[in-house]
Amino acid sequence: MRPFVIGFLFSLILIIRSSQIDQSNTVFIGSITARDKDHFRAVFAKHLSELPSEAFIIYHAILGSHCLDVKVPNIDSICSTLNKPVTNAEESFYASSIYKLTGSSKCKVSTAEVETLSKQLLVEDIPIESLFYLISSMKNLDIKIDANRVSTILGKIKAKDTSPMTLSFMLHILSQLGLTKSALSGYSSSVGDVLDQAGEISDNQLFYIKGLYTSAFVAKSVVEFLTAYGEVPKGVENKLVKLFNYLYTRRQTTNIRASAYLVAAFKSLAYSSLLMPVVIESSVKTNEDLGLSIPPTFSVDRANPTLNLRLKDIWTDAYFKPSEFNLKADGLYAVKKVDEIRTLIGSSNRGNFKQDDKTNTFQLSLDLDANTTSGKYELEVTAALSSKKPNDNRKLLGITNVQIPLRVTTEAKVAQTTLTIMDTAHERHISDISLTPGKTYKASTPSGVITLELGQQISIDLSLVDSNQVPLMAHQVFVQLTHQKTQQAITFTCNEKTKDTKLGKKSYYLFLVSL
Incomplete structure (x- = not known):
């Protein structure tokens, strides 16, 4: 016995899977933290410590380090391996880019050599990648670029090839030409064209089948073109956020090229004069704080249904002051597990979030009725800047007309x-x-x-x-x-x-x- x-x-444990509808936008699932930056610093430092002689490795390690504000040690010694005549557009690109990023005279490229290359290569049948290398080199060295000629060449290339990398090279080139908004408007549809070719991993992530580097390069090119253009075409915002969500989930990569462009893409987004990405976080301890790589979830207790949120910068660990935004909640929808049908619960206007600048939190009481059970829900949220300067045309990303996946828990x-x-x-x-x-x-x-x-x-x-x-x-x-x-x-x-x-x-x- x-x-x-x-x-x-x-x-x-109630598992939540976001269910988006066509009219809603996607939220960012996370931001680049100090822990992420430490990881990338280690990746770039490892390659540079090996004193590489390949321009490909040196460029990507320095690009990533520059984005993270890391001063590269022994740069003159590293650049000495590149101090030789350039014979093609790719060599010119790597050398001139490293010179621009570091300022080391050992990396300096002969302007005359690049001008000679431009006269030889700037023809209608130039491959798009070579054109990207060449125009970037000329931009790095402040060599005058014939924008009309380049635009004509790009038009002929696009007529033959609209693959993701071709369109991305094209958008990147256009962003460097200093064209007017009117001149760029004829290419704005290419942003939608390249994003439409991305595959969907889940309802909040897009990627390109060729891999992480391609996805990161597309993201960076789109951001730089939109910033130069000064406007976000209809239907682009949601797809761009989804593409960055994919990059976020792959931020533990150790591939040198993918790492460099992933970091560069996020920094371009964070410092864009047009785009203002905002990450919505729960004010409770996040999964990132706990050392987990999955994004935080949002939940409220049915007995005390008060939702507390924070708005975070996508590139730093800083939080926005709530007084900078007007955050409003619309409808709360119950989502059935089987068919994902959404049912409005209560009012379609739940009012503004309360602001607390001392704790950087937004607070909203959901006022659930007695018939509201535990389970998965979606809360529609939108935001606007509380005040704007006359020429402030920034476009909020990840926080306008979004649906926050929410779980209502109970004992x-x-x-x-x-x-x-x-x-x-x-x-x-x-x-x-x-x-x-x-x-x-x-x-x-x-x-x-x-x-x-x-x-x-x-x-x-x-x-x-x-x-x-x-x-x-x-x-x-x-x-x-x-x-x-x-x-x-x-x-x-x-x-x-x-x-x-x-x-x-x-x-x-x-x-x-x-x-």
């Missing part, structure tokens, strides 16, 4: 708990015992404990409800058994069974066998 006390430990209570004793050897039911949650059950035995004979089995069957006795379905339920004398405990995972398919009611059970 084995005396034991039965204790219960339950975990209710799970045990209900309808039955302990069944079976004689498995003879396939015989012995007894059912009803257990009252929160109370200790005492058996009719002298010691007050349940006893099991060899070959007997205990089955514990239970269900969960919230404070209003509404049935709950848990992601997983555990039962913990604690030895009465030693206090040693074993935690078991329960199986589930459906009690009512139509209503989705479930119970959870565990078998224990006496050996």
